[in-house]
Amino acid sequence: xxxxxxxxxxxxxxxxCDETGAAIVAGRRVLAxxxxxxxxxxxxxxxxxxxxxxxxxxxxxxxxxxxxxxxxGLNMHSIRAIAATTRPGLVGALSVGVSVARSxxxxxxxxxxxxHHLEGHILSPLAEHDDLPFPHLCLVVSGGHTExxxxxxxxxxxxxxxxxxxxxxxxxxxxxRLLGLGYPGGAEVERLARDGDPRxxxxxxxxxxxxxxxxxxxxxxxxxxxVEKEGxxxxxxxxxxxxxxxxxxxxxxxxxxxxxxxxxxxVTLVGGVAxxxxxxxxxxxxxxxxxGRLFCPSPALCTDNAAMIGIVGSWxxxxxxxxxxxxxxxxxxxxxxxxxxxxx
Ligand code: KG4
Ligand code: ZN
Numbered sequence: 109x110x111x112x113x114x115x116x117x118x119x120x121x122x123x124x125c126d127e128t129g130a131a132i133v134a135g136r137r138v139l140a141x142x143x144x145x146x147x148x149x150x151x152x153x154x155x156x157x158x159x160x161x162x163x164x165x166x167x168x169x170x171x172x173x174x175x176x177x178x179x180x181g182l183n184m185h186s187i188r189a190i191a192a193t194t195r196p197g198l199v200g201a202l203s204v205g206v207s208v209a210r211s212x213x214x215x216x217x218x219x220x221x222x223x224h225h226l227e228g229h230i231l232s233p234l235a236e237h238d239d240l241p242f243p244h245l246c247l248v249v250s251g252g253h254t255e256x257x258x259x260x261x262x263x264x265x266x267x268x269x270x271x272x273x274x275x276x277x278x279x280x281x282x283x284x285r286l287l288g289l290g291y292p293g294g295a296e297v298e299r300l301a302r303d304g305d306p307r308x309x310x311x312x313x314x315x316x317x318x319x320x321x322x323x324x325x326x327x328x329x330x331x332x333x334x335v336e337k338e339g340x341x342x343x344x345x346x347x348x349x350x351x352x353x354x355x356x357x358x359x360x361x362x363x364x365x366x367x368x369x370x371x372x373x374x375v376t377l378v379g380g381v382a383x384x385x386x387x388x389x390x391x392x393x394x395x396x397x398x399x400g401r402l403f404c405p406s407p408a409l410c411t412d413n414a415a416m417i418g419i420v421g422s423w424x425x426x427x428x429x430x431x432x433x434x435x436x437x438x439x440x441x442x443x444x445x446x447x448x449x450x451x452x
Contacts, residue, residue, distance in 0.1 A: 109241075109242045109261060111136070111234070111262065111423065112423075112426045112427060113135040113136050113419075113422040113423055113426045114135070114188075114189055114421070114422040114423075114425040114426040115134065115135050115426070116134060116188035116189065117132055117133075117134050117139065117180070117182055117186055117187050117188055117189075118132070118133050118134065118187065118188065118189040118190065118191060118418050118421055118422050118425070119131075119132055119173065119176070119177075119184075119187045119189075119190050119191070119209075119212070119418075120132075120133060120190075120191040120192070120223075120414040120415065120417040120418030120421055121169065121173070121190070121191070121192040121193070121205040121206075121208060121209050121414055121417070122192075122193045122205060122225075122228070122412060122413060122414040122416075122417045123165040123169060123192075123193065123197075123201050123202060123204050123205030123206075124193045124195075124196070124197025124198065124201060124202055124205075124225045124412070125156060125161065125197055125198060125201060125251075125252070125412060126145070126146040126147065126149075126150055126156045126161050126164075126201075126412075127143050127144065127145050127146065127411070127412040127413070128143070128144040128146070128164070128165050128168035128169050128172050128205075129141070129142065129143045129144075129172065129412060129413045129414030129415075129417070130142050130169065130172035130173040130175070130176040130414050131176055131413065131414035131415040131417070131418045132176050132177065132179075132180040132182060132187070132418070133235075133415060133418035133419060133421075133422050134422075135422060136234050136235055136238075136419055136422065136423075137235070138235050138409075138415040138418070138419075139179070139180035139182075140175075140176040140177070140178075140179035140180040141176070141408055141409070141413055141414065141415040142172045142175045142176045142179065142414070143172075143408070143411070143412070143413050143414070144168040144171075144172050146160075146161060146164045146168075147291065147292060149161075149164055150291065151290060151291045154285060154291050155291065156198070158198045158199075158200055158201065159200065161198055161200070161201045162198070162200035162201045162203070162204055165201055165204035165205065166204050169204055169205060169208050170208070173208070176414075184212070184216065185216070187212075187216070187218065188218065188219075189218055189219045189220070189221070189421065189422075189425055190209045190212055190213045190218050190219070190220045190221070190421075191209070191220070191221045191222075191223050191417050191418055191420065191421025191422070191424075191425075192205050192206050192208075192209035192210075192220070192221075192222060192223065192417070193205060193206075193222075193223050193224075193225050193228065193414075193417050194206055194222035194223065194224075194434060194435055194436060194437050194438065195222070195224055195225065195436070195437065195438035195439075195440075195441035196224070196225060196226070196438060196439055196440045196441045197225055197439065198439070199437055199438075199439050202437045203437055206222070206435070206437055210435070219425060219430070220435065221421045221424050221425055221430045221434065222434035222435040222436070223417045223420045223421050223424070223434070224420075224434075224441060224443060224444055225412075225417075226248060226253060226255070226443050227265075227420050227443060227444060227445075228416035228417045228419070228420050229248050229250065229253070229378045229379050229416060230246050230248060230257060230259060230265065230376075230378065230443075231262060231416065231419050231420050231423065232378050232405045232409045232410070232415075232416035232419065233376045233378065233403045233404070233405050233409075234262075234419050234423075235405065235409060235415060235416070235419050236405055236406065236409070237403050240376070240403060241374045242259065242260060242261050243258060243259060243260040243261075243372055244258075244259050244372060244374040244375060244376055244403070245257070245258055245259070245268070245363065245366055245367065245370070245372050245374070245375045245376070246258075246259050246375070246376045246377075246378060247359060247362075247363055247375060247376070247377050247378070247382075247391070248378055248379045249275070249276040249277065249359065249377070249378075249379045249380070249381035249382060249387070250275060250276075250277050250379030250380045250381060250411075250412075251275060251277035251278060251281065251292060251380055252275055252277070253271075253275055253379060254270065254271040254275045254276045254277075254322055254324070254359075255267060255269065255270050255271075256268040256269040256270075256362060256363065256366055257443075258366075258370065258372065259376070260447070262420075262423050262427075262445075263424075263427075263429055263444060263445035264445050264447055265443055265445050265446050265447065266446065266447045267443065267446060268320065268366055268370075269319065269320045269321060269322060269362055269366070270320070270321065270322065271314075271321070271322040271323060271324060272321050272322070272323050273323050273324060273325040274323075274324040274325055274328060275324070276314075276322075276324065276355055276359065276381050277292070277294055277379070277380055277381045278324065278328075279314075279324040279327055279328060279351070279355055280292075280293060280294035280297050280351075280352075280355065280381065280384075281293050281294060282328050282331070283297055283328075283331050283347075283348065283351045284296055284297050286331055286332060286335045287300070287335070287344045287347060287348060288344075292380075294380065294381055294383070294384065295383065297348045297351065297352055298348075298352060298383075298384050298385065298386065300344055300345050300348035300349075301345065301348040301349040301351075301352045301353075301386065302345075302349075303345045303349075304343065304344075304345030304346040304347070304348050304349030304350070305343075305345075305346045305349055305350075306346075306349040306350055306352065306353035307350070307353075308343065308346035308347075308349070308350055309334055309346060309347060309350040310350075311327055311330050311331065311334070311350055311351060311354045312326045312327055312330055312354070313327075313354055313357065313358045313361070314326075314327055314354070314355065314358035314359075315358045315361050315362055319365055319369075322358065322359075322362060324355075327351070327354060327355070331347070331351055334347065335347070352384070352386055353386070355387075356384070356386050356387045356389075356390040356391075357390060359387060359390070359391070360387075360390040360391050360393070360394040361394070363375055363391055363394055363395070364394040364395075364397075367394070367395060367398050367400060368398065372400075373395060373398045373399050373400025373401070374395075374400050374401050374403065375391065375395055375400060375401075375402050375403070376402075376403045376404065377391060377402060377403070377404040378404070378405060378409075378410060379410060379411075380410060380411045380412070382404055382405070382410040383407050383410050383411065388402065388404060
């Protein structure tokens with residue numbers, strides 16, 4: 109599919125949760141992608157504290173923009189457009205990035221576009237894969253989302269499955285907490301799992317009879333019970349490997365179902381949990397049987413970042429798909445361009 113993008117340097121800002129991101133893109137190329145993580149700040153509370161996140165964004169956002177400009181070898185006067193995540197997310201956190209974006213756009217008389225965070229994840233593979241086929245299936249797995257989306261084209265999406273409770277990343281993070289690991293714990297669970305036996309503990313799959321749903325709450329309860337029951341005898345490595353195994357298997361089965369029923373073999377894997385190598389392997393195996401291919405962005409584009417917001421902004425500006433309402437800050441918001449809803 110021939111895609112057109114806004115060709116000139118665009119500054120993108122992402123502050124929807126606990127990463128402050130600033131990036132410069134031109135067309136679909138990423139010239140700089142700076143992320144300042146607040147994970148350390150929130151670690152002591154075991155989760156993101158919205159008020160603390162907003163204040164940390166205030167401190168980090170201008171230095172992040174400056175650093176991105178320096179890396180790209182540009183200054184603010186060479187920027188031709190601005191994009192910012194406006195929804196969904198923590199309202200106080202979003203307000204910081206959006207206020208800065210609006211101020212800069214106003215002062216420099218630049219066009220501005222508000223971007224949906226999930227659309228950023230969905231289109232993030234465009235930055236590195238010129239040959240990304242459409243339609244394809246997208247598995248979004250992060251701390252806030254677990255969704256399977258049919259991507260017919262940019263701005264043409266159909267949500268095929270969502271989690272009815274926890275996101276896959278939350279399942280990893282809660283397991284990490286129960287095993288006494290840090291926050292966010294997905295990467296640490298993966299590290300620990302390398303030396304563990306994935307078949308040691310039997311845990312429930314996240315796939316239910318309903319094809320349009322995933323559910324991780326049963327798994328969370330089972331891990332809690334396992335930790336309580338085994339006490340001192342628990343092998344953390346085996347527990348981590350067993351949890352990782354069941355999460356990866358569940359997601360692979362779900363993808364396999366849609367690849368088979370929809371006849372779409374190409375799949376993108378995006379969001380923070382996409383960094384997990386066991387998940388990539390499991391999906392590759394499932395898809396290969398149907399002659400499909402797995403496309404996964406590099407880690408810096410998988411976890412929350414502003415480059416993916418810039419890609420969406422560049423596509424939207426380049427195609428005149430910009431609405432004033434998109435600048436409204438919203439804690440929850442439907443994915444734009446959703447063709448039919450889940451039950452259809
Ligand atoms: O996309 P992201 O940075 O932020 C959200 O939008 O939520 O995703 C963060 C999530 C966290 O739950 C983190 O534990 C998980 O991604 N994660 C991983 C790995 N690296 C990050 N989960 C499993 N394995 C990993 N290697
Ligand atoms: Zn995200």
